[in-house]
Amino acid sequence: MNGSSAAAVVTRGLVKQHGQGHGGVRAVDEIDLEVPQGQTLAVMGPSGCGKSTLLHLLGGLERPDGGEVWLAGRRIDTLSERALARMRRRSVGFVFQGFHLMEELTAAENVELPALLAGRSRRQARRRAGRLLDQVGLTARARHLPSQLSGGQRQRVAVARALVNDPLVVLADEPTGNLDTAATHDVLRIFGELRSAGQTFVIVTHDERVAATADRLISMRDGMFVDDLRMAAARPRGLGGLIGLGD
């Protein structure tokens, strides 16, 4: 069995346990998931329900204790660390709640970094970073250090960095968790534009405004999916209306 050819991400019977024996907790418990290309999937649930662990498993940052993970038709849970790293370079972009930007690098240099790791020339990396910073509205801030940027601007830099290698899927872990309303609006606007362009997203969030922008909403509890809601009907509504900010 392999993942559906149209699916960007597939899991089968995915298990991840933290701790061992009686004290062990199944953070992810027998999860089957299929995310088609171009879909935006939001995963919600209380703290500690296993959302972030699921995201780490999908991106190959942690290895499952059982089950399979497929990305673009390729099984990744059996790959070596080296192959996983190559896969992340090409196929996955991460966006974190805490931004995780390199403090000593400018916004542009942070965005260039994955392109350089992927072996692109400095010129190519710079050109690509410039385009993406323009796309997220930060051309004027390209030479600023993270400490000179607001939270929303930092997260937009992180989004641009996640996209620099044209990933198959963007995995976002509480991308608006540290942002105020205006910054959340900015980030969701960018996500909306990318989704329109066919970018696949898996977004872990506590924020219902973020979840409301997704094509599909999965609720998680104790490591398992407890609800799977298709939200196609919601999409025609304006973004601002959806997130309660007004257009």
Place this chain on the structure above:
Amino acid sequence: MGSLVLVPRLVLADVRRHRLQAAMLLLAVTVATATMALGLSLNGVSDALYEQTRAATAGPDVVVLSGEPGPAATSALSSLARAPEVTAHHGPYRIVYADLAVHGRTSNVVVHGFAEKPGAVNRPLTTSGHWVRPGGTVLERGFATALGVGVGDRVTIAGRSYPVVGIAVTAATSVYPGAAQIGPGGAGSDYSGLAWMTRPDAKALASAHDLPVTVALDLALRDPARADAFREAHRDPDLRLTFRSWRFTAAQDLNLLKDSQPILIVGSWLIGFLAITGVAALAAGRAAEQTRRAGLLKAVGAGPGLIATVLLTEYLALALAGDALGLLIAQLSVPAIASPTDSRIGDAAGPGTAAVVTATLLAVAVAVLSTLRPTLRARRTATVTALTATAHRPRHRPRLTALSALLPTPLLLGLRLTARRPGRAVLQACSTATTVIAIVALLTLHAQTERGYGLGGSSVLPNLRGEHDRRLMLAVAVLLITLAVVNTVTFTWTTAMEAEANMAVARTLGATPGQITAGLSAAQLLPTLPGAVLGVPLGDGLLSLFAARNAVQAPSSWLLAAVLATLVATAALTALPARLAARRPVARALSAEAA
């Protein structure tokens, strides 16, 4: 009173939490102070051993030698024996120049013809066997040890076999191989051992083989301090007499240790420097934690004085404990180091007051210099800021970032990691340069050609001074390299821990564990390269301050190999901690950073 309880309690708690750092400081200070105390003790110990041997053997205040034996010399020496400043004398006696062979080894030997019953002055002390008797010989202890000869063995002197009936020491001559104070005819002397025979045996030996002979007279003066004045007062313009005062002989003993002192003293400074760099790197790695700790103390009412006391006391206490250990080691090892021959007897006193004070100052300097900055920072930081202190934020370095973008991923990561902590890179470079200085010194010592103590300069009897210097240099180099190894591992691990979040982010962006490992190693290798290259001229320069005029430099190929070996060793040493750090779970590092 409360502070008196609080400070030790906080210090002990912190030492328990950071045992590795405490052990490293203790080790570094122990090694540095032991080496320093040894270096400073050599003069005193050598003098003390000479004095004890002199007292035990009724050592002469002046030995007068004539290279031309004959009635004139005998008359002149007898006249000196009757001089008013002289209270007792021994001789004149015959000194015969011969060669000695045993166990396939041959050496020059000077044979002193002595009475079977020792006189009032220069009574050699037999340490095994008994004093000379007809047909037998007594060997000086340093000479016997070098030859590997004991009582009951037979030695061949000028072709005739003699039983060794005793082993003895004397303060009348310099330590082995300086027994021949003048050569035949008053010329310069070669390396020689000392043997005693009865007067008739010495006379028979000389006449049977027509061997060169000189005569000597041992004198005890009313005022030994005026030995040099006695020589000036009794110069004979018609006869060439050589006067050797007890002070001259004591000073000659130190010749054997001429290079030992700079090796130990300079070595101790280098070891102290490495100790400071290593401990400073560890302390810098803990700066944020120390600042938070200071913030906590301030929050519960501690003043700046108490905070400084708590932070400095830990390092000072450890440094002083290391100092005490170092001084103990110096005391135990000083006899072996200060007396490379067995020619002297007595107990070597431990390090003197000056050595103890200087070594303690070194220990305190290591503690204060390595912790002053974090202590001041913790003391000055406002309480609220201190409580939320994070690791020092690295500076943006646009040129370096642009340059690194042109490099392969491991070098890109390595260069950027190096740039995050330029101070640490400088410490790593200095640490490497210090190690290479020691290696250059070791190689240069091994490149020297030296005369052995065997007959005609043969190395069947090795040059004790050269061997002693090389052994000491090897010991100092091993200590320096050990500390440098600990430093390199510490630097790598501290760099890895500080950059853990950044490296985890790089992993999420597609860097492989291998690239992270190589990047962390490269971060250490980049400063190691200039450090190793700089260490060669620095080592040469330092050696030129102490080396003899005819000293030769180590071949360039050896030095190049040393630099390359240092780089390879650093790469190997950094590989393990870098690999361990690169394999830490990414998700955990990111979660910790987010928290």
